Amino acid sequence: MRTTLPTLSAYLETFRCIGSDCEDTCCQGWNVPIDRITYEKCQNLPASPLATLISASLTKCESSAPSKTATGVQAKTGNATPFAQIRIDGADHCPLLTGDRLCRVHAELGEQMLSYACSTYPRIVHEFGGLKETALALSCPEAARFVLLNPCLPIPNLKAPETQSPRQSTPAPALDPFVAALEQGNAEDGAKPLPPDFIAIRESVLELVRLRSYPLWQRMFLLGLLCRRLDSIARGELKRSVPGFLADFKTAVSTGSLRPAMETLPVDRAAQLDVVLRLAGLMLHRSHVSPRFAECIQAFTAGIGNGPGATLETLTRQYTRAHEFSFEPFFERHPHVLENYLVNTIVRCQFPFGREGMEVGAEPQRAREFAKLTAQFALIRGLLIGVAGFHGASFSTAHVVAVVQPAAKHFEHHPEFLKLSFELLLESQMDGARGMAILLSNAEQKPATSVLPDIRVPSPYQNRPVARQEV
Ligand code: SF4
Known part of the structure; x- marks a missing residue:
């Protein structure tokens, strides 16, 4: 009997919320975006104490418009102003939570009354050309465990259904107008064709990320090389077909001819x-600093030896030690953790196309998308190095989740994070091949050839900003 291997989407669809057992509920620290249809349903609720509470907690957003954006399709990924939102109470919680931290709307009115963001979080689904891909938002602690800690995370299935032409696929009948609006949003994208060579490029990317014969930082560097070459082909500077180039690239990687460089x-x-x-x-003054993220930053700064008198030179020495004695031994024993982080991020960000790059006729910006991926990876890995240094030999998978989850909550849902991080790399001249090598390299440090500037690096997380972010 033939066994069908599970796909990443099928595996991630089995995710289950742990409800009141959750250590950092998504109903805490975030305003809850409400789509237009849910807002209108809330306006027509029969009188009840819960209806009164909902009405008192709902605020219509000024710049909202009755569009796909306003359904929450983009708001949940932090890319747009929602139609309305639930104001968080003084204790930073959604006021519609019960004392047991369960949702009163779900319990008393049913799942169909949940907003799009509430009913889908932490799932992030992309549908293009009949291909459905699912990632999870790692800002959910259970999702972070579910993705990062699985030593056998399935690979994405990149084959579109054969029985349906991408342009003719139709969504299943909707149960109510709310679901209809959501499915219309998905169908709009689902009916669009995939960008040229999407499947061949994504397969090469995912294969490279999992190629353990190279250290992870070298796999990332090779990925950057692949992206730059693909951009050159798209601009006509390199006269190659994409499939021909991918085949040659795979040969070069498998023979190791790029290792010496x-x-x-x-x-x-x-x-x-x-x-x-x-x-x-x-994001210090733009995003909400949760107690869990503040704790993570404290462990990170302690792990790299921040304190009175610290300079970039002393911090670098401690950071290097933390890498060598704590981070590296742990991730040698758990090589899947950062690979899984990358696979999930690749699907979440539609890498190396990006959201804009998935549109018909969009100019490919794969090197730019690679820089954004590198910024996210370098940040998470850097935080993990510091926190591993803080915990030393007791550094564990629980600590990994305690870093990645609040960091994802702090950075990834903010609409400006990727744009700002790319600008930061540009400004630091880290967006080219040399800069990427510096950012990614895990190799042993060579003796310093220049005197480092005596820069004090203050801990930036003492003041709690007031701005909140959207789910
Ligand atoms: S953060 Fe995740 S596990 Fe926690 S309440 Fe939300 S969906 Fe459930």
Whole structure:
């Protein structure tokens, strides 16, 4: 009997919320975006104490418009102003939670009354050309465990259903107008064709990320090379077909002909740490700093030896030690954790096409998308290095989740994070091949050839900002 291997989407669809057992509920620290249809349903509720509470907690957003955006399709990923939102109470919680931290709307009115963001979070579904891909938002602690800690995370299935032409696929009959609006949004994207060579490129990317014969940082560097070459082909500077180039690239990687060049790449841990610190402080005045994220930052800064008298030089020495003695031994034993992080991020961000790049006729910007992926990866890895240094030999998978989850909540849902992080790499001149090598390299540090500037790096997380972000 033939066994069908599970796909990433099928596996992620089995995710289950752990409800009141959750250590950092999604109903805490975030305003809850409400789509137009749910807002209108709320206006027509029969009188009840819950209807009164909903009415008192709902605020219509000024710039909202009755569009696909307003259904929450984009709001949940942080890309747009929602139609309305639920104001968080003084304790930072959704006022519609019960004392047991369960949703009163779900319990008393049923699942069909949940907004789009509430009913789908933490699932992120992309549908294009008949291909459905699912990722999870790692801002949910259970989702972070579900993705990061699975040593056998299935690979995405990149084959569109054969029985349906991408342009003719129709959504299943909708149960009510709310679901109809959501399915209309998905069908709009689902009916669009995939960008040229999407499947061949994504297969090459995913294969590379899992190719353990190379250290992970070298796989990332090779990925950057692949993206730059694909851009050159798209611009007509490199006269190759994409499939022909991908086949040659795969041969070069498998024969190891690119290894010697990577061994001579520059190593500059001070510059790497400097960018990590700047990325970590990027959303300081724009995003809500949760107690869990503040705890993570405290462990990170302690792990790299921040304190009175610290300089970039002393921090770099401690960061290098943390990497060598705590981070590296742990991730050698758990190589799937960061690979899974990358696979989920690749699907979530539609890498290397990006949201805009999935549109018909969009100009490919794969090197730019790679820079954004690298910024996210370098930030998470940098935080993990510091926190691993703080915990030393007791650093565990629970600590990994305690870093990735609040960091994802702090950064990934903010609509400006990717744009700002890309601008930061541009400004630091880290967006080219040399900069990427410095950001990604895990290699041993060569003896310093220049005197490092005596820069104090203050802990940026002492003041709690007031701005909140959307789910
Ligand atoms: S963060 Fe995840 S596990 Fe926690 S309440 Fe929300 S969906 Fe459930």
